[in-house]
Amino acid sequence: MRAKAEKPAWKRRWRKRMRDYYNYRYAYLLVIPGFVYFLVFKIAPMWGLLIAFKDYSPFAGFWQSQWVGFKHFAEFFTNAYFYLMLRNTLVISLMNIVFFFPAPIVLALLLNEIRLEKFKRVNQTIVYMPHFLSWVVITGITFFMLSSDVGLVNKVIVNMGGEPVSFLSNPKLFWWVLLLQNMWKEIGWGTIIFLAAITQIDPSQYEAATIDGASRMQKIFRITIPSILPTIIVLLILRLGHVMDVGFEQVLLMGNPFVRDVAEVFDTYSYNQGINQGNFSTAITVGIFKSVAGLCMVVASDRIVKKMGYSGIY
Amino acid sequence: MNSHIRKIKVRKAGLLIGLCLLLAACGTAAPNAADNAGQGAGAPAANNSGTQTAAQTSTPAPQEPLVIRGMANLYNQAPAKDSEFWKAMEKEFHVDYTVDWVPADNYQQKLDLVLASGDLPDLMQITNITAPSILKAVKAGAFWDLTPYLGDFSKYPNFKNYTNQKAWILSKINGKNYVVPRTRGNLDSALFIRQDWLDKLGLKKPTTIEEFAEVMKVIAKSDPDGNGKIDTIGLIPSPGYFAAAFGTRDPVRDANGGITHMVLTSNYADYVEYMRGLFEAGAIPKEFALIKGTQQEEMFMTGRSASFVKNAWHKYRMEQENRKTQPDAKVTLLTHLEGPRGYAHIWDLGFFGGMAISKKVSEEKMLRILDFLNATADEKYYNFVNFGIENVHYVMKDGFPSLTEEGKKVVNSSFNAPFIFSTAEFAKVDSPLAPMSYNLETREEPESVIIN
């Protein structure tokens, strides 16, 4: 390492820095508009997070509301139902990640294997239709199907000589009902992004594989899946960032007195506090908790993924 | 080289933190501005962006129409500002009234946000005066305290003569009148039952809750709709209504003289016992808690359940709907079943929320708004505010307004939302769909309640 006697070290770094700025000037041009958006609309409102440390009263405003430090957090963590909500939230979320997350991938792969173009197109369109239904409608349909008093499914079961199954009031089945609802609604829509990723695969790879005598399954596992793996990983990490989010509207609508123990999640608690009790501070407190948990998951998973040799989201 | 990298990292982190602090400082300046606007009381309302009305003057000349910006609940299609009805209303009362219509489901949420922004409309409908955010807002001085101005109502004869006086007492917050209550009669909810089924099964119309329970059990075990299946539901518990028969509507004091919540009293426990008996006898469906409001209604309307609790005026519609599948259907009201410590009935509060005037308007404007509210509360305007313009939207038949074709298209229950109007005792009993004779008959049933 030759020491440069003429120029001081900091000046050298400054020169390099200026050169970098110049080299990347267009990149900055491209980034700045979006970045300004983020600063204005996402970062600036973050003062709202401080509401969690106050006893916020809407009309009185931010400065008039009393400062209460960590009181809301303490109340939240010592709440009798905290562990219950934690358990419910985590179970629902993890079930989603384990069962639901791979489903659109599988369906995308299946769709990709279809040779008849028309058949593929028609099915693609059909399969994402449920995404457009609101949870209100889906809950109605679910009730129509699964109610033990008037439900279609139970009518069939009874006709075949069985006893009606209380799908909707049995706490043990609640989580599964939620999962199936979610899968039905989103599986089609979820394939879109994977199909897009598949289209970016160079077809000549498949040609070469055919020449080498590869079977269909081999092509899927050796070409298709590895090619879309970066997309899968990015989506997985993004999903983990919202590990504490469980589809608030769905759980709220499907909840009923029978399944309260398994249906109470952080979001429903926060909703009750915020809307029904006018307690904004608690809502923000819960939000911060969820966000911090999500942050830990993102950082951790990004690191793991990088160690495995893939590029993360950073 | 490592220390070099570390220094860069430290500098980066410092830059990041500095930037965040800077933004936070800028950000906190924003709520400051909003708060100041909110706290200014008595000063002429700032011309906030987004208002559709002309700039509000602080001292409108008496000849100029009173400009009001409002916010009210929406159940369906809102009357447009340039519609016949609205223009006629504005002319009659000499106002320029613009309303922000908010769907009922989300009204409370938007209300809270509006309060948070400090940018209140001049006149706001408050649906739930006990909501914590409202109470907090009152404490923070968001609304005019109307008590001294109302006084003994000598200046507001319509309020005194045509509205439910109890409502003025019951709608006080912290002992003062902050809202002008939207009053209505005390008769509202009733218990519907399928009279034709009672007749078919040879059952007497029940007058006590024990008799009612017996009737329900019998119905649940038989097949009154004749479809070959024992699947008829007796009832779906409507909390509060039946519980009243056990005395739950009387306040129960605890050791310190405070009031115990209804659900914690022994009266309520008796009510639960009663319901449990019905549940075990099969009169209540197994998954009753799943069946939400509209579905309960649909079950009664399609002849799947024998009884139902709702506003009395739905009786006509219920009958018509049932007649689609069972032409002999007849629905009657069981207005008050006798119980051990009371009657199964809810004597309505007498008002449905109220209207509050923002403290940001000047005193003079506030008084003019009160005058406006008083004006619309005159009895002679009741039909106007509820049914529209006579001979355009409705005609009088047998002394009762009946909607015309035009009226049926345009008029709905949102019409009266931004107004205060006089109280009609049987407003919730008469059905505008039914002929007047039917309504008169229906009126007789709950009338006995008043006598009691």
Next chain:
Amino acid sequence: MKRITYGDVIVYTAVSFISFLCVAPFFYIVSVSLTDPSVYVPFKLYVIPEKVSFMSYSYILSNPNFLNSLKNTVFVTVVGTALNIVFTFTMAYGLTKKGMPHRGLFMGVVIFALLFSAGIVPHYLLVKSMGLINSLWSLILPVLTNSWSLIVAKSFIESLPEELEESAKIDGCTDIGIFLRIIVPLSKASIATLTLFFAVGHWNTYFNALIYLTDSQKSTLQVYVKTLLVDASTGGAGSTGMVDLLNIPSETVRMATVVLAMLPIMAVYPFVQRYFVKGVMLGSIKG
């Protein structure tokens, strides 16, 4: 000639089955929406309408508010989505430049925004302070882009072969030139995908429209649709004995609104599908 393999059978059966499950409830929805309200009975299973009537649809469409709200929604969707794509892809491409100074700061902000949200109140105050209350732009500007889309777009761009960029640089192309002439044309699939996501997002906006728009002339489709259904759901909790129509918005109207709200955006997908073409060098589709 094409042989039908066992694999084919499995694939076609599985896909058909899933499709059937997805579409089955729609038979009910569509047939109820076409059923004459006077004969409709709740809880009955309809596969085909008992008595066809377009009354529910005409009830919705004949209202002048419907066309108005449709106009507003279309405006927001078209303008909003266009801006979304521009802001998202420019920033995403810029962020793929790993050597850019302060890149860490930018990414940090993006990830922070992904995970932390300040809640409704500060956003409402911000929109108010910008004078956007009751303007349709309140539905466009606050959502110009979002972290999730950014990261996905960035990931797609990064999956493009690096050699293309390098060879363009050697030819003397500037960054912006590369972006416009190489990246964008090659990103058709991801641009199409995100266009779809953004468009659907704008189309379905309900809550933001609810709180930011005060003039019923400015309301959007979903808000309008909700007003048709509120009465039915709260059981007409209005004050005096008012009833809207001969047939109160019943299930038939509710189903009709579901269909109407879905149709337009579903029609967009087939157009977008065009861009889901395999590979850069489009060869013929192999059997």
